[in-house]
Amino acid sequence: MEAQAVTEIPQGEGWLYEPKWDGFRCVAFRRGDEVVLQSKSGQPLGRYFPELVAAMRALPIDRVVLDGEIVIFSDGALDFDALLQRIHPADSRIRKLAAETPTTFLVFDLLVDDTGRVLAGEPLHERRARLEELFQRLPEGGTVRLSPATRDREIAERWMRELGTSGLDGVVAKRLDVEYRSGDRTGMRKVKRQRTIDCVVGGFRYLQAGREVGSLLLGLYDDEGLLNHIGFCASFTAEERRTLKPLLEPLVEPPGFTGSAPGGPSRWSAGRNTEWQPLRPSLVCEVRYDHFSGGRFRHGAKFVRWRPDKKPEQCTDDQITSAAGAGALERLGFGGRPGGAAP
Numbered sequence: 218m219e220a221q222a223v224t225e226i227p228q229g230e231g232w233l234y235e236p237k238w239d240g241f242r243c244v245a246f247r248r249g250d251e252v253v254l255q256s257k258s259g260q261p262l263g264r265y266f267p268e269l270v271a272a273m274r275a276l277p278i279d280r281v282v283l284d285g286e287i288v289i290f291s292d293g294a295l296d297f298d299a300l301l302q303r304i305h306p307a308d309s310r311i312r313k314l315a316a317e318t319p320t321t322f323l324v325f326d327l328l329v330d331d332t333g334r335v336l337a338g339e340p341l342h343e344r345r346a347r348l349e350e351l352f353q354r355l356p357e358g359g360t361v362r363l364s365p366a367t368r369d370r371e372i373a374e375r376w377m378r379e380l381g382t383s384g385l386d387g388v389v390a391k392r393l394d395v396e397y398r399s400g401d402r403t404g405m406r407k408v409k410r411q412r413t414i415d416c417v418v419g420g421f422r423y424l425q426a427g428r429e430v431g432s433l434l435l436g437l438y439d440d441e442g443l444l445n446h447i448g449f450c451a452s453f454t455a456e457e458r459r460t461l462k463p464l465l466e467p468l469v470e471p472p473g474f475t476g477s478a479p480g481g482p483s484r485w486s487a488g489r490n491t492e493w494q495p496l497r498p499s500l501v502c503e504v505r506y507d508h509f510s511g512g513r514f515r516h517g518a519k520f521v522r523w524r525p526d527k528k529p530e531q532c533t534d535d536q537i538t539s540a541a542g543a544g545a546l547e548r549l550g551f552g553g554r555p556g557g558a559a560p
Contacts, residue, residue, distance in 0.1 A: 234373035240288035272360035443476030448514030
């Protein structure tokens with residue numbers, strides 16, 4: 218099943234709310250010793266996650282089909298960058314990472330139970346009840362774990378507030394009376410968590426064609442007082458771009474970023490201009506973003522407004538860390554290293 222994007226968590230009776238985890242969606246098939254892990258697009262995932270294949274094979278049941286999310290926990294939060302490292306061609310590298318950063322499979326739906334009964338045609342409330350009953354018979358704290366769910370909208374709102382820095386991608390709301398509809402969005406809603414942050418503009422790039430400003434290069438100061446590049450924003454109208462040029466060009470002055478800086482040309486940027494102009498660190502702007510991992514915005518941020526009331530040195534990287542978020546994740550029963558490669 219897939220979800221329709223909305224801006225607010227649905228209200229009213231008949232909804233089940235679940236965390237939207239930041240990982241790889243996966244349907245796991247087990248029959249005897251045969252285990253197949255399949256992505257949402259139908260691609261096989263088993264070779265990238267051998268420890269999850271072993272965990273599925275070690276379940277004390279003979280058959281099952283589970284729908285869930287593959288994630289990696291690191292220091293009380295989800296680590297999507299570590300997950301991306303698994304998509305690697307070398308088996309030796311995959312085995313090494315499987316031992317160093319084992320995955321967890323967070324299960325939120327049951328499509329075939331351990332008796333072989335197909336549940337896809339049953340309403341969600343029936344599938345969820347059967348899923349919870351199944352996990353009562355499985356060992357706790359292993360690689361294959363039950364993802365939490367609630368019918369209380371206030372709890373879902375608290376997840377949105379408290380779990381963003383721990384890797385929560387948002388909240389999914391599912392109709393309790395709807396059967397499992399592959400590829401259909403009518404029975405599910407997703408609300409992605411959007412956050413804002415104040416950044417220093419450490420540089421900019423011109424558009425490929427012409428000399429209008431294409432993107433602002435954003436930075437945050439670390440504990441050593443170095444300005445590190447963390448991403449960009451480029452969501453400007455033609456009129457907004459015309460106002461940026463006279464604002465930015467008088468401030469062109471090296472070095473711009475004093476810590477990590479924007480990279481140059483690479484095999485991923487063939488034919489694209491990667492030259493950038495350094496700026497004196499005097500401009501602060503507020504941007505909206507969805508994911509932050511590996512010291513960078515995973516996607517381009519969206520410009521919200523200028524912040525002339527804020528000093529550049531106040532834009533520090535502690536804006537994107539939160540001990541409260543990690544604690545909330547642990548209270549849900551997650552956040553630690555799984556207890557071995559199999560339950």
